[in-house]
Amino acid sequence: METLFFYLVALVAVVSGFLVVRCQSPVNSALALVNTFFCLAVFYVMLYAPFMAAIQVIVYAGAIMVLILFVIMLLNLGTEARKRYTHGVVWSAISSLLVLLLATRFIKLGRVTGAEGEITDFMIKTEGHTELIGKALYTEFLLPFEIASILLLVAIVGAVVLAKKDV
Amino acid sequence: MSVYHYLTVSAILFALGTYGVLTRRNAIVIFMCIELMLNSVNLTFIALSRHLNSLDGQIFVFFVMTVAAAEAAVGLALMIALFRNRETVDVDQINILKW
Numbered sequence: 001m002e003t004l005f006f007y008l009v010a011l012v013a014v015v016s017g018f019l020v021v022r023c024q025s026p027v028n029s030a031l032a033l034v035n036t037f038f039c040l041a042v043f044y045v046m047l048y049a050p051f052m053a054a055i056q057v058i059v060y061a062g063a064i065m066v067l068i069l070f071v072i073m074l075l076n077l078g079t080e081a082r083k084r085y086t087h088g089v090v091w092s093a094i095s096s097l098l099v100l101l102l103a104t105r106f107i108k109l110g111r112v113t114g115a116e117g118e119i120t121d122f123m124i125k126t127e128g129h130t131e132l133i134g135k136a137l138y139t140e141f142l143l144p145f146e147i148a149s150i151l152l153l154v155a156i157v158g159a160v161v162l163a164k165k166d167v
Numbered sequence: 168m169s170v171y172h173y174l175t176v177s178a179i180l181f182a183l184g185t186y187g188v189l190t191r192r193n194a195i196v197i198f199m200c201i202e203l204m205l206n207s208v209n210l211t212f213i214a215l216s217r218h219l220n221s222l223d224g225q226i227f228v229f230f231v232m233t234v235a236a237a238e239a240a241v242g243l244a245l246m247i248a249l250f251r252n253r254e255t256v257d258v259d260q261i262n263i264l265k266w
Contacts, residue, residue, distance in 0.1 A: 006168045010176045017180050020203055021187035026196050033199050036180070040206055043173065047217040052225055056209075059232055064202065064239045071243045072195055075250050085192055087259060092189035096182045103178035107171055117221025136222050137229065144226075148233040155237030162244035 006046065013039035024085050026072045030065060037061040048121060051129045173214035180207035194249070194256040198242055205235050 016039065019032035037060045044053035119132065137145055180203060187200030209228045216224025246256055253261065 002168060006172060010172075013176060014179050014183070017183045017203055020196075020199060021183055021191070026193055026199075029196050029199055033203060036203060037206065040210055043176075043210055044213055046168070047173070047213050049213050049217065049225055052213055052228055055229070055232060059236065060202075060206070064236060067239055067243060068195065068199060071246060075195075075247070075256065077193065077195065077256065086190045087192055089190050092186055095189065096186035099185050100178055100182035103181065104175060107174045107178065112170055112215065112218055114215070114219045115221070116219055117216075117223065119220050119222050132222055133225060133229070136226055141226050144230060148230055151237050152233060155240045159240040159244040162241065163247045 002046070009039050009042050009046075013043075026077050027069065030069050030072060034061050034065050037065070048124055049129060051133050170214050170218040174211060177207040177210040177214070180204075180210070192257050192259055194246055194258050194261070195243075197258065198239075198246075202235060202239075205231060 013036050016032040016035035020029045020036065023029045023032060037056060041053040041056040041061070044050070044056060124132065184200045184204035184207065187203065188197050191197050191200065209231055212224040212228045212231070216222060249261065250256055255261070
């Protein structure tokens, strides 16, 4: 059952990813991308990461895609997209197929090893995923967390300066 | 489902994103394809962190999402500035820095 569900969601994710690339209108691409994000959120739930799934839906499908759709509609790009909308299809297809072949070859031949942690499914169920993430974020990863907040501040200031009238 | 299935899906999505970045002419669609690639990498991180019983990969996904949000804000502001000056977001016509 889980296998069937996985293949179904993977199919939807890949097809909507393909639609992101192939749709002529940017609005259709954006909606297909939202669909892909939802499929990835389903994957995160299947991987016992419910907090990440919630963040995926709220931040990516909610905030970032709304921002992108807002800019697409602000710039009114639907009208100018009637002409040729791609370039260099053949070489790009070859190189991205090479990327895909290389990656799948690594996946097939390699073996996943690494430093094992001590987070079990039982811990995620009893303590809660959000609590575990929060504990790790505010103790072990405190410095990167603060740096991320500074990065967001810089991004806000940069966006305001760049989008001003007289640049 | 083993971790290899998730890694394969992630590889397919990454290749699709690469294809989109290389072929599309609309800068905003290129931007969305970059988001697709970032998301496929996030799927890799979460699948591997589940496989290794660790939370570090998920913390990393958290930071990737932060950077993606910052990138969205700055990138879209750039596109608005570009459209205001050049009346287009077609990357074939934005070639001042080319020689």
